[in-house]
Each structure stands twice: as structure tokens, then as C-alpha cells.
């Protein structure tokens with residue numbers, strides 16, 4: 054099957070805007086900086102999982118599935134968008150979230166509940182003090198047991214449940230980002246832009262893998278640079294494997310080796326990926342503020358704030374050569390900014406000192 058002929062559902066909008074960031078380009082003074090607005094993908098506040106879900110939902114429909122189940126952290130954007138896609142197509146939305154049930158409903162989780170998702174929390178807290186490797190084995194086994202139980206429960210009710218991996222990772226989901234490449238090449242041509250680099254996030258890796266495969270297959274003029282969004286990121290070898298699987302599945306006619314992939318991790322004191330997955334950190338927060346106050350574009354503290362921090366640093370340090378045209382992929386995630394832990398953490402940066410924060414109270 055040629056990837057161009059793979060059918061997809063209309064879950065959201067493609068052809069998201071490709072915009073020039075004039076203020077930021079002036080401020081940094083080292084190149085022409087563009088942004089591809091996949092945060093504006095139209096589905097339930099948008100984000101990169103929309104493109105993956107177009108193909109995953111089509112697969113579900115073609116194969117008679119009646120429910121979509123997926124996995125993630127408590128504030129998963131992928132979970133929110135899977136719920137949204139399921140609702141749109143009359144499928145049952147089921148979320149299996151790794152972590153304790155929070156006392157306070159906020160961020161993505163609030164949207165999941167509004168859209169009527171069935172939510173299961175897989176609470177590992179009793180294994181918290183075990184050594185890391187042992188803990189990971191136990192957690193993985195428990196998660197599988199829980200998932201099996203949940204699927205069985207719905208099957209008894211007559212549902213057929215499609216289990217979608219974390220982040221929509223895999224060959225089908227990645228097709229969304231491979232097919233992003235001809236779309237952006239067409240926009241670049243229309244706007245008369247040539248760009249040597251496209252910077253994106255590297256989380257569950259489906260976006261990076263799809264983009265890399267698409268760039269190769271469609272002969273894109275740009276190299277794809279991935280920024281890991283956590284310090285403990287997926288090994289490059291695993292992504293090479295994913296890319297070669299995409300190649301094999303769609304018969305794309307290339308090979309990919311480890312040396313072909315370009316990730317930028319950043320360095321001390323905190324890597325671009327921050328201190329931990331979805332943990333607030335001041336470097337990321339400062340970059341959220343930079344983007345919002347120069348371009349009025351809202352990033353998120355779990356993914357795009359970190360990716361943007363990497364993007365800016367690569368330009369400032371001229372790791373990306375000066376005066377190039379560079380494109381940043383905005384992969385969405387803003388609802389996570391309204392998660393309670395991030396709101397709490399941002400009080401200090403933006404709401405602690407009336408004078409510094411330009412906040413004035415005028416009493417009668």
C-alpha cells in the first residue's frame with residue numbers, strides 16, 4: 054500500500070497555517086523563524102495527535118471497532134484527542150491513565166470528563182520505593198493486567214475495543230506525519246520559503262518518525278531535528294526501528310540508520326527535556342513567557358515549551374547556522390497549562406510581586 058493512497062477519517066483540519074514569526078525573528082536576530090500551527094488542528098483544542106488519529110480512526114472504522122482505548126499520563130493530550138475523535142465518530146472513549154487520581158479536576162482531564170470519557174487510573178504508588186528496573190517490570194505487568202481486564206469488561210457489553218498505544222505511536226499513526234510533509238512543502242512553495250530545518254518534539258516518537266520517513270520519501274528540503282521532551286527519552290535505536298517499520302509497511306524504498314537521526318538534547322544545568330516528564334521547571338516557564346509575550350502564541354509546559362526552548366537555544370548558539378530559515382512545529386498541548394500543578398507553579402513566576410508582574414490594585 055502506497056502511503057499516499059491510505060484512507061483517512063476527517064477528524065480535524067489539516068492545512069494548518071504556516072506563519073512567519075516576525076517579532077521573534079527580530080528579537081533573536083539570527084534567522085527567519087517560521088511556525089507550523091498544528092495546535093490549530095481544530096479538534097477539541099487541537100494538537101499533533103489529530104493527524105495520527107485521522108488514520109487510526111479510519112483503521113478502527115474499517116475493522117469494525119466500536120470503542121477506542123488509549124493510555125497516557127494523567128494530563129495526556131493524546132488521550133484528550135483520542136476521546137474527542139471517538140466522540141466525533143460515535144465510538145466509546147476509554148482512557149487508561151498512569152498515576153493517582155488527582156483530587157482536583159483540571160486541564161486535559163477536565164476536557165476528558167466533559168466529553169464523556171470512561172477513565173481508569175492505574176495507580177502504581179505502592180511500588181514507589183522499589184528499585185527502578187524492578188519497579189518498571191512490575192508496573193508494566195500491572196498495566197497489561199488492567200488493560201486486559203478493561204477490554205474484557207467492554208467485550209462482555211458487546212463492544213469491540215481498539216487499543217491504541219501511548220501517543221498513537223506506530224506505523225498507522227505515523228502516516229499522519231509522513232503525509233504532513235507534502236502539505237508543508239506545498240505551503241513553502243506557495244509562500245516562497247526554503248527552510249533547511251524543521252524542529253519538532255520527540256516524545257512517544259511517532260511524530261518525529263513519521264516526519265523523518267516523509268521527509269526522506271517526499272525529498273523534503275529540510276532536515277528534521279527532534280527535541281526530547283523528557284530527560285529519560287526513548288533510545289534512538291528504537292526510533293530507527295520504528296522508521297524502518299514505516300518504510301517496510303508502505304514500501305518507501307529507503308533505509309534509516311542511527312547516524313541519520315538528529316536529536317538535540319541540550320546540556321547543563323537542565324536539558325531541554327527539563328527535570329522530568331510533565332514536571333514544571335523554570336527554564337521551560339521562561340520560554341512559555343518569551344513566546345507568549347513576543348508572538349502571542351501559547352505553548353504548553355509539558356511539550357512545546359521544552360521544544361521551543363531547544364529551538365531558541367539552537368539558534369542563539371548557532372548550532373543551527375545563523376541566518377537560516379527554520380520552521381518550528383507547534384504540536385499543541387495548551388490545555389496542560391491549565392493543569393493544577395502548572396497553575397500552582399506559575400504563581401511564583403507571574404503572580405508573586407505586584408511591581409515586577411505589572412499588576413496594580415486600585416482600591417476605592
Ligand SMILES: *Cc1c(COP(=O)(O)O)cnc(C)c1O
Nearest residue numbers: 130256257258260356384385386
Ligand atoms: C504528544 C505530544 C508531542 C510529542 O509527539 P510524539 O509523537 O509523542 O513524539 C509533542 N507535543 C505535544 C503537545 C504532544 O501532545
